[in-house]
Structure formats: C-alpha cells, structure tokens
Amino acid sequence: MTAVAVISGAASGIGRACASVMRRSGWRTAGIDLNASDTDLPLRADVSDRAAVLGAVDRVVERFGRIDLLVTAAGYYEEGIDVADIRVAQWDRMLGVILGGTVNCCAAVLPHMLSRDQGAIVAISSELALGGSATDLHYVAAKGAVLGLIKSLAMEVAQSAIRVNAVAPGPTDTPLLAPDSLWREPSYLSTLPLGRLVKPAEIASAVYYLATEGSMYCGEVLSPNAGAVI
Amino acid sequence: MPVALITGAAQGLGHATALRLAADGFTVAVNDLTDDGRLTDLAERTGGLAFVADISDPVAGPAMVRAVADRLEPVEVLVANAAAMAMSPFLESKPDEWWHQIDVNLSGHFRIIQAVIPGMRVLGHGRIVIISSGWGVIGHPNATAYAASKAGLIALAKGLGRELGPQGILTNAIAPSFIASNAPRTPSIDTILIS
DSSP, X not given: OOOXXXXXXXXXXXXXXXXXXXXXXXXXXXXXXXXXXXXXXXXXXXXXOXXXXXXXXXXXXXXXXXXXXXXXXXXXXXOSOOGGGOOHHHHHHHIIIIIHHHHHHHHHHHHHHHTTTOEEEEEEOOHHHHHOOSSOHHHHHHXXXXXXXXXXXXXXXXXXXXXXXXXXXXXXXXXXXXXXXXXXXXXXXXXXXXXXXXXXXXXXXXXXXXXTTOTTOSSOEEOOSTTSOO | OOEEEESSOSSHHHHHHHHHHHHTTOEEEEEESOOSSHHHHXXXXXXXXXXXXXXXXXXXXXXXXXXXXXXXXXXXXXXEOOOOOOOOOGGGOOHHHHHHHHIXXXXXXXXXXXXXXXXXXHXXXXXXXXXXXXXXXXXXXXXXXXXXXXXXXXXXXXXXXXXXXXXXXXXEEEOOOOOOOOSOOOHXXXXXXXX
C-alpha cells in the first residue's frame, strides 16, 4: 500500500512544497486548505474549524484507508504591528489558525494513526518562536505554543510508535512574506550567516527527513533557518 | 513607591512574589480569580490592594489594569503568574477545557501586558516577568494545552524583549520546575511528584 500524507496549508508556500516532495517520492497526498491544492485529494476547509477538519480527514480515510503522515503547515503572517496595536480579534484569529489548526488536525488524524500503531506528525513552527521577534507578537506566541504542544504530544503518543516533531523554518521565500517584507530587505539578509532566504523546497526536505529516515526523532525541533538562530 | 501587579497572587508562587516585592518597597496590586479571604489577607499584610478579576475575560483584565492605575499608580512591574491547568490525554481533552488554559495563561496575559505597556512607556521604564514552566520547554504528556500555553509565553517574552527592550521595558520569563506550594493538585500531578 502506498503511504498517505495529509498536509494542511497545501495550496501554497511550505505546505505546497511538502505536498510536492511527498508526491515525487511516491506518496499519496491529501491537502487541507482554504484553497484548492495540487494534491491527490484537495480538500477545502478552514483548519481553525474542528468540525470541518474532522470532515476532511474522514474523506481522506474513506478514499485512501490510512494516514501515515500529517504535516501542519497552514498559517498566515502579519508583520509590522506594535504589540499595543494587536487587536483582540487579531490575536484570537492567529491563535485559532496556527495553534488551533495544529490541534484540530492532530486530533482528527491521531485516532487513525493510533489504530495502526504507526504514523508521523510534523508541525511547522517558526524560527521566531526560538529567538523571539518584535512587531509580530501574536504570530510568535502562536508558533511558540505549537512547540509546547508538539513536545508534549510527542511524549504522549511515542509508545504507540507515532513520532511527533516540528520544523522551525527561518525566513522562507513564500507568499506569506510580502514583496516589501522587512525579512526580504538586503539589510536583514546580510545579517544571516547564509545571507539568503530559505527555499520552501528546503523546508520540505527537512519535513520529509523527519517523516522518513529520521526515525530516531521524537519531540525534536529542526531549525532550517540559514543560521538566523544558532 | 513603584507599583507591582501580580496576577494569581492568592497562593503559591504569586503569593510569595507579592510578599517579597512588598518587603522590597513595592506597592503591590494583587490579583486573583476570586477571593476566599486569602487575597484580602495578603493585601492587608503587604499594605497593598486586592483586585479580583478573571484575566481570561477580554474586558475585565484590561479594566483591572486601569483600576490599578486609578487607585494606586501605573504598573511599573508586572508579574504574569496566574495559570489554569488541567491534565488529560490529548484526544480526551474537551476543547473548552483545552482552550481555557490558553485563554488564561497566554491570551489573558497578552491582554494584561498590552494594558500595562502605555503606562510603562510614559514612565520610560518597566519590568515584565512572565512565569512560564519547565513543561513549556520540554513538554509533558497529558499536558498539551498547559505546555502549549507556557511555550507560547516563552516566545512572547522573547518577542517582547526585542520589541520593548529599546524603550527601557525589560521582559523576561522564568520556567520553574515543581514547586512545593499549596496549589490544588490533580491526582496525576501527585503521581508524578511521588514517582
């Protein structure tokens, strides 16, 4: 049987790159995204909506009969906001999508992995969760919370041979970084040891590694970040 | 006398922090969700004031910070200590219970911090001390929400440190391990402590 990967946020950026590398490697892919994704089973759903995610995952199981990998890449980014100006609704939405989306996808997929005593989950966090960042506090807090969730969940399900890990990318060349983003400024890039943005395909390589060869990782945070946090 | 606001001060770490800050010359504003007499006792003992408020309430939390400024002075030191905790296996967690821990520990303090910043900016300095947890660093089974909230607080502290540091407002986090306090224990916590 061909292995099956469920990828949230599969329509663009890192999620799209993950779907692409999994398909090239012979996996069947299901994408959960607000938009249609280039996957074997594109499902449109808002990850912050628990019922919608449960419904989407049910369709994956109906179609493919199994889930071997979950990648939680759905998210969005807002920068250039002073902490005092972050509105409560903005904060709640950011936590609902990034932390809530990760929780909802894990809760929907785990029963199917537990029933087979195998599976892997890779959550996309952020380098900003490791090193902090000014002017995007709600995003940073949500991505940091994902790390706490992932480490605890890793301990909880490890005895069922389900491995839970995270990837914390540095600034990556995706549509989430606006053309005028400060992270694209040469003055910022020059501070990075590698001097450049990370490519989505490079993040996907780290995800693929954790999902396959990286069978010894449990509760790990890989940091492909061009040296942003060393 | 500079004003220090301590959330979750009726017992345990918050209580001890309030006593120490008062002894060191701060006027303490002590907060907790309810007052069964301990909060008022603490306020009287320290010469401070008690402020009962649910910090997970988007209105009540910031309103409390305004009340502290009105009745004392703007907050110069914030100790973000209040926390909700409930342990349960991830798949058995009730969404409301799961999110309540995020609402109190992370979102509640986000709003309290937002509310104290303008006053600290006027003062030109301030200190924000966030009580995280070792579990926010290393995780713990059956504590996904608590660990997520505490890891979020660490990231929040790092971000605030970068954002507010240049304005003279210093933010740091403390990640304690188990503390011998009088906080109510869940059976599973007792199991951990004994084992």
